[in-house]
Amino acid sequence: MNLNRLTIKQAQEKLANGEITSVDLTKACLARIKEVDDKIKACLTVCADEALAEAKEADKRRKKLGAEAISLPLLGIPYLAKDNILTRGVRTTAASKILENYIAPFDATVIKKLRDAGAVLLGKTNLDEFAHGASTENSAFGSTHNPWDLERVPGGSSGGSAAAVAANICLFALGTDTGGSIRCPSSFCGVTGLKPTYGRSSRFGLLAMTSSTDVPGPITKTVEDASIVLKIIAGHDKHDATTPEVEVPEYSEEFRKNIKGLKLGMVLEYFDQVTDKNFKEVLLKAVDKLKELGAEIVPVKLPYAKYGIPVYYIITPSEVSSNLARFDGIRYGLSSDQVKSITEVYTKSRGEGFGSEAKRRIMLGTYVLSAGYYDAYYLKAQKVRTKIKEELDFELEKVDAIITPTQPTVAFKIGEKNSDPLQMYLEDIFVTGPSLAGLPAISVPCGFSEGLPVGFQLIGKRFNEGMLLRIGHNYQEATEWHNQKPSI
Amino acid sequence: MQLSKEEIQHIANLARLDLTEEELEKYGSQLSNVLSYIDQLKEVDVTDTEPTAQVTGLKNVFRSDEIGEWNKKEVEDALNQAPDFENGQYKVKRVLE
Numbered sequence: 039m040n041l042n043r044l045t046i047k048q049a050q051e052k053l054a055n056g057e058i059t060s061v062d063l064t065k066a067c068l069a070r071i072k073e074v075d076d077k078i079k080a081c082l083t084v085c086a087d088e089a090l091a092e093a094k095e096a097d098k099r100r101k102k103l104g105a106e107a108i109s110l111p112l113l114g115i116p117y118l119a120k121d122n123i124l125t126r127g128v129r130t131t132a133a134s135k136i137l138e139n140y141i142a143p144f145d146a147t148v149i150k151k152l153r154d155a156g157a158v159l160l161g162k163t164n165l166d167e168f169a170h171g172a173s174t175e176n177s178a179f180g181s182t183h184n185p186w187d188l189e190r191v192p193g194g195s196s197g198g199s200a201a202a203v204a205a206n207i208c209l210f211a212l213g214t215d216t217g218g219s220i221r222c223p224s225s226f227c228g229v230t231g232l233k234p235t236y237g238r239s240s241r242f243g244l245l246a247m248t249s250s251t252d253v254p255g256p257i258t259k260t261v262e263d264a265s266i267v268l269k270i271i272a273g274h275d276k277h278d279a280t281t282p283e284v285e286v287p288e289y290s291e292e293f294r295k296n297i298k299g300l301k302l303g304m305v306l307e308y309f310d311q312v313t314d315k316n317f318k319e320v321l322l323k324a325v326d327k328l329k330e331l332g333a334e335i336v337p338v339k340l341p342y343a344k345y346g347i348p349v350y351y352i353i354t355p356s357e358v359s360s361n362l363a364r365f366d367g368i369r370y371g372l373s374s375d376q377v378k379s380i381t382e383v384y385t386k387s388r389g390e391g392f393g394s395e396a397k398r399r400i401m402l403g404t405y406v407l408s409a410g411y412y413d414a415y416y417l418k419a420q421k422v423r424t425k426i427k428e429e430l431d432f433e434l435e436k437v438d439a440i441i442t443p444t445q446p447t448v449a450f451k452i453g454e455k456n457s458d459p460l461q462m463y464l465e466d467i468f469v470t471g472p473s474l475a476g477l478p479a480i481s482v483p484c485g486f487s488e489g490l491p492v493g494f495q496l497i498g499k500r501f502n503e504g505m506l507l508r509i510g511h512n513y514q515e516a517t518e519w520h521n522q523k524p525s526i
Numbered sequence: 527m528q529l530s531k532e533e534i535q536h537i538a539n540l541a542r543l544d545l546t547e548e549e550l551e552k553y554g555s556q557l558s559n560v561l562s563y564i565d566q567l568k569e570v571d572v573t574d575t576e577p578t579a580q581v582t583g584l585k586n587v588f589r590s591d592e593i594g595e596w597n598k599k600e601v602e603d604a605l606n607q608a609p610d611f612e613n614g615q616y617k618v619k620r621v622l623e
Binding site for chain 1: 545
């Protein structure tokens with residue numbers, strides 16, 4: 039039995055009845071990393087010694103707690119975290135040269151919560167530099183490869199985390215989602231990815247990209263596992279003033295409910311935009327399955343949704359240019375030694391340290407925020423953002439969730455789209471809306487087109503992740519797509 | 527919308543980014559393309575629409591402004607990330623000539 043293949047739920051049971059230990063699980067994952075990560079390149083850092091020490095600690099804690107260990111569902115469960123999430127004592131790079139040797143002095147809140155819950159950190163995963171991208175090709179340390187086809191991208195920006203879960207090198211992974219960065223790679227790699235409501239999980243200790251949409255969330259093998267992780271990482275945090283005090287429910291109770299009579303809004307124009315026949319058929323079959331399970335499908339129109347990408351590519355670069363201003367070569371990170379003045383410390387450290395997409399976004403953001411252009415671009419975008427948000431909120435009043443494809447295509451080839459930034463931005467077409475509106479959304483695997491995974495996206499009401507988990511779990515109970523694994 | 531090389535250089539100066547000749551040229555055409563694409567927002571009527579900057583509905587989250595104790599080791603670890611520091615302070619190049 040390869041323990042690395044287990045879901046969280048399965049591992050919990052085996053740990054609880056003493057069949058396995060956390061050390062066994064952790065060793066299995068570390069062995070799997072050694073076996074396949076040369077080919078996938080999902081990990082930027084593996085902390086084997088620290089992980090084994092944490093696993094031993096978790097086993098000790100379990101012994102001491104006895105039957106009470108049941109209250110700690112992640113005790114001894116090994117996971118990976120995207121490398122834009124701060125981990126005390128373990129290098130955090132954001133896949134950027136500017137932070138190549140950065141070691142955070144504290145844990146992000148989500149990491150701290152997982153640590154307190156007894157989860158075991160195996161290492162850090164690759165991403166597009168500072169989470170800028172949809173393919174992981176923008177990493178300063180090289181692209182991650184899709185485990186289903188090594189010549190293809192895993193999606194992004196949380197590509198390392200999604201590839202790692204698909205290849206079974208961990209039990210779950212953390213990603214961050216700003217405009218699709220959890221959902222896109224989950225769809226491309228055939229795993230489950232949940233973007234929580236904005237403010238549901240704390241941003242404290244994330245390397246900020248777009249502070250008004252960034253949110254950390256789980257990438258897992260099943261919807262049920264996503265609910266287990268969300269329960270631990272969600273909630274108000276005094277270090278992040280944008281996390282409201284909203285109760286985090288017992289998601290496990292949601293699962294017991296079926297989906298008979300639920301109304302699902304189907305965005306017909308989105309399905310029409312999918313040009314590949316096979317791909318579209320897979321998606322329509324998933325909708326049929328949900329119908330068979332009792333959901334009522336209602337057509338929904340989102341006329342403002344097409345402005346999601348232009349709005350996103352004004353707001354995101356604006357916030358990026360501001361958030362990345364902190365990298366000045368003085369307090370931390372790369373500092374150029376070829377300098378004569380204080381200004382050159384800034385310009386040369388930043389010029390040498392940032393990669394091309396980060397620079398492009400800093401430039402774009404600086405331009406649209408500069409004097410004379412602010413009203414035409416930034417303010418206009420913020421107003422269209424209101425339209426997009428109101429439209430989604432309005433439709434969600436009439437239905438329990440909205441269903442769309444997660445991505446317009448299957449994973450593309452490495453190098454296919456990275457010469458034209460605009461082509462890459464268009465990958466985000468179905469995923470930016472919920473981000474701009476701060477709504478929860480989940481990508482669920484629903485089949486294959488030409489041997490590559492396809493996923494659908496469910497969008498829900500603010501703070502009602504439970505509804506998405508309920509629909510997704512019912513779907514996974516009735517299908518086997520999430521159990522398909524790449525043959526790597 | 528075509529940005530001139532001077533405009534690109536000006537933006538780079540504002541952003542404190544040292545760009546090579548090659549980069550100046552590349553970003554010139556790429557930014558122009560993206561801005562042309564973004565221009566489609568002009569067709570949206572936003573009269574009487576308020577801008578959205580955040581979506582939580584939270585307003586004015588305050589906390590008291592008090593200096594708290596901080597873990598000494600964490601302070602040290604944070605300072606140790608700087609290329610140059612002395613007596614608990616960052617050392618920088620001369621600011622005034």
